[in-house]
Amino acid sequence: MMNGQQLSVGTHVLINGYDVSRVETLEYLANGRPLLDSIVRDLNLTVVNQAGHQFPPIGYSYAYVLSESHFTIHTYPEHRSFYIDIFCCNPQFNPAYAVHLIRQAFHTENVSYQVIRR
Secondary structure, eight states: OBTTBOOOOOEEEEEEEOOOSOTHHHHOHHHHHHHHHHHHHHTTOOEEEEEEEEOSSSOEEEEEEETTEEEEEEEEGGGTEEEEEEEEOOTTOOHHHHHHHHHHHHTOSOEEEEEEEO
């Protein structure tokens, strides 16, 4: 803190997606991973590590550790929904563009999100 002011180091975006029409993108990591890789690439994020887990019988979680911070997803195919968390310290990061890419990739317009400066 400086003079009662907090220094912002990044942008945190919490994205909830519902009514996904291609539910197979939520069921299996093998189907969702190419979409996620494409989103990360299109956002010019730098992956330094990654890990995921396929839940039986369906649903997955995946996390990218980024040089800019992190990108995670948790899917709930039984509800046709997903939850994505992106924290990015690159000042050029555009949350609206990230949401746009995610809507396109997962074929849903039913998306809500919050942007938090941290």
